[in-house]
Amino acid sequence: MIIETSKYPPECGITLELCAGIVDKNLALEEVARIEVLEECGYDIPVSNLERIISYRSGIGVCGDNQTIFYAEVTDNMKVGKGGGNLEEGELIEVVEMTVPQAKEYINKGTVLSPGGFIFALLWFFQNKSTL
Numbered sequence: 412m413i414i415e416t417s418k419y420p421p422e423c424g425i426t427l428e429l430c431a432g433i434v435d436k437n438l439a440l441e442e443v444a445r446i447e448v449l450e451e452c453g454y455d456i457p458v459s460n461l462e463r464i465i466s467y468r469s470g471i472g473v474c475g476d477n478q479t480i481f482y483a484e485v486t487d488n489m490k491v492g493k494g495g496g497n498l499e500e501g502e503l504i505e506v507v508e509m510t511v512p513q514a515k516e517y518i519n520k521g522t523v524l525s526p527g528g529f530i531f532a533l534l535w536f537f538q539n540k541s542t543l
Contacts, residue, residue: 413414413536419522426524427517429532450505453494453528454485464535469528480532511541 433449434440441458448454466479496502509517517523518533 416517426526427529428526431478431527440479443518444479448483449492449494449513451494451496451502452485452506453492454489455491456483456485456489469526477532478526478528480535481522483533484537511537 420516424465430444430447432443432450434443438446439458441461441463444461445456445458445468448456459482460483462483464480464482467473469478485532494504494506496504514533515537523530
């Protein structure tokens with residue numbers, strides 16, 4: 412399913428988020444991340460391309476989930492599918508590509524429709540990887 416954002420703006424509940432998934436206890440976190448990138452974004456990345464940024468607890472006081480953020484660079488050659496997530500699980504995912512200036516503009520708007528982990532990941536990228 413594709414959402415026409417001019418007809419259904421983000422204010423309707425659509426958010427910009429990182430690729431994510433539930434951890435299978437039998438798999439390493441890196442393998443879970445690789446599988447989720449393939450399922451949600453359509454890129455087949457080698458586990459060796461994943462750089463662990465941070466592990467932290469989110470939702471303190473509610474559920475206290477462990478979350479780990481990885482960084483990976485992808486190329487068009489790694490694109491093997493359309494992504495979009497698992498429709499049977501009710502996922503509605505569209506890959507959004509932004510330039511560095513667009514991403515900076517997004518988080519400097521004052522109000523963003525994204526969770527804190529997404530903002531943290533962008534700020535980490537600006538400080539550690541971005542040359543613009």
